[in-house]
Amino acid sequence: MGKNVATALITGFLLFSVAGVVAANEGMEHGGKHMDEAMAKQHHMMVTYAQVQVKINESLRKSDAKAVEAEARKILVTIPDLKAATPHKNLKQRKALRQIAVTFEADIKKTVAAAKKGDFAGAKSAFAKAEARCNQCHAKFRN
Template identity: 45%
Template sequence: MYKGMTIVAAAFLLSYAVADAHENHEHVKHHTDVQMAKLHKMMPRYAKAQALIQASLEKGDVKGVVKQADYILSTTADLKKSTPHKNVEKLNEFQGLAGDLEHDIRGLADAAKKGDLEGARAAFASAARQCNSCHAKFRS
């Protein structure tokens, strides 16, 4: 299980590196709005939160998990309002993935609050799949 979670964490960090490398590229006009600026600020912080969640799950630190999950949940409304970098015509799918991420992170937080580390790990793995799917379709 830990090996799988480590792979998930590595995938998050890789997606962060890709996002960071892309930051210096110029964006078309619809990417320069306020909401896109928020998205650009959120993504590196998501990668950091996900790495901290992974470390907290490995240590059994439910407070650490909840703290980072709560941060992500505090930003999902903005995420759902954002426009993706590519495949903009699939905005509904993008928003659906953002909603699914929110659902999984809420499940992660709820499981951690109950002390259910296995449930938290499962919710975290599902959230990771949402992130990877979104990045594959709308970012990379």
């Protein structure tokens, strides 16, 4: 009986040790999970953002409020997914990621509102802030 108890204790200790190592590394990076559906969706969103950024900047240069709104809508529909996204690194800072997404959304909405009023200087300023959010997020949460 004593040998079985010792084996059980050692096995339990090893299991808890492995769990401790896993827990200690949790929150650092998402690792090789690029193939899961959520991460693939995020990567697709980033490509969309890059394409839409170009179109919004072009529309702002042309003072085309309707095009600004149409392109911005492509970003705004993705915001709920962005708020729920899992970052590449700094996983324990998801609140900060969410806050950047909230501010990004507000900047995009300000861009559209200013463009609709014909305030293209204000729209350009608001959109420059939105673009800065992309850089801020990537610096903190991307590899």
